[in-house]
Amino acid sequence: xxxIEQIVIIVLFVGVIALPFSRIxxxxxxxxxxxxxxxxQQEIAxxxxxxxxxxxxQLIDLILKEYSPKxxxxxxxxxxxxxxxxxxxxxxxxxxxxxxxxxxxxxFIKMMKKEYRVSSNDDLLKAIKPHPxxxxxxxAAIESAWATSRFYREANNLFGVWSFDKNEPRIAASQSxxxxxxxxxxxxxxxxxxxxxxxxxxxxxxxxxxxxxNLITDNPYELIKxxxxxxxxxxxxxxxxxxxxxxxxxxxxx
Numbered sequence: 701x702x703x704i705e706q707i708v709i710i711v712l713f714v715g716v717i718a719l720p721f722s723r724i725x726x727x728x729x730x731x732x733x734x735x736x737x738x739x740x741q742q743e744i745a746x747x748x749x750x751x752x753x754x755x756x757x758q759l760i761d762l763i764l765k766e767y768s769p770k771x772x773x774x775x776x777x778x779x780x781x782x783x784x785x786x787x788x789x790x791x792x793x794x795x796x797x798x799x800x801x802x803x804x805x806x807x808f809i810k811m812m813k814k815e816y817r818v819s820s821n822d823d824l825l826k827a828i829k830p831h832p833x834x835x836x837x838x839x840a841a842i843e844s845a846w847a848t849s850r851f852y853r854e855a856n857n858l859f860g861v862w863s864f865d866k867n868e869p870r871i872a873a874s875q876s877x878x879x880x881x882x883x884x885x886x887x888x889x890x891x892x893x894x895x896x897x898x899x900x901x902x903x904x905x906x907x908x909x910x911x912x913x914n915l916i917t918d919n920p921y922e923l924i925k926x927x928x929x930x931x932x933x934x935x936x937x938x939x940x941x942x943x944x945x946x947x948x949x950x951x952x953x954x
Contacts, residue, residue, distance in 0.1 A: 771948070774847040778840055778858065779953070781890040782833055789830035789898060796828055817903055826911045827902040834920045834950035836894065838941045839930070841948075850874070855886035859897040906930075918954065920945055 767775065796812055799805035800821050813819065816827040843860035844852040851857040855871045862884055863870035869886035876882060887893040901907045910926035917923065924941045931937035945951060 770846050777847050785894045786830050793829045831914050832920045832954045834945050834954050837950045838944040851884050856893050857884050858893045861885050
């Protein structure tokens, strides 16, 4: 019996000693696995960014060779900033959509509702979804005369957005209306102008039908029908948008 007791004691002793070491090894492996997974995710994300950049460059190479020097300069200026802004807006939209479906991420939803000045989830989705890049490109081309207008050159204002706040950076238009000075917003860079343009449409009451349609379709030719209130030209403005999108093959960037 004494021999069996000694064996049992030895086995228990070894077990007690080995247990912490096994946990250390398990923790080490777990930590290594997490780090490897994190590294893999980073590598995948970087690979995706590289692929997107390569695809964008291919599109630029394909399109720009058909453009005039003025249009080439416009695309060189606007495209990178537009992609950056649109990617961020698309990410926010997907996050909001997932949060609503899964009933979580409440603070983010609350913050977005405040930012877009809405109270319901449906209105938030309608406001936050970014419309196609082809429409933004066409409107920027029209409103800034392909990035040659004074508003663009002096204020980075690509979309002819007016200013009604005397405390914000702005410049005066050369013409007045009914004796009143027309002011346009001044931006620090192109990206800020594009962000404000999307926010103007997202929060503007005049674009309710446009936002409703944008939730249903990504077809720019269907969506531009609801931008008749963006310009005083109405249907003429819509026809011009359609022609510019088609002639310049802007849908390739969607």
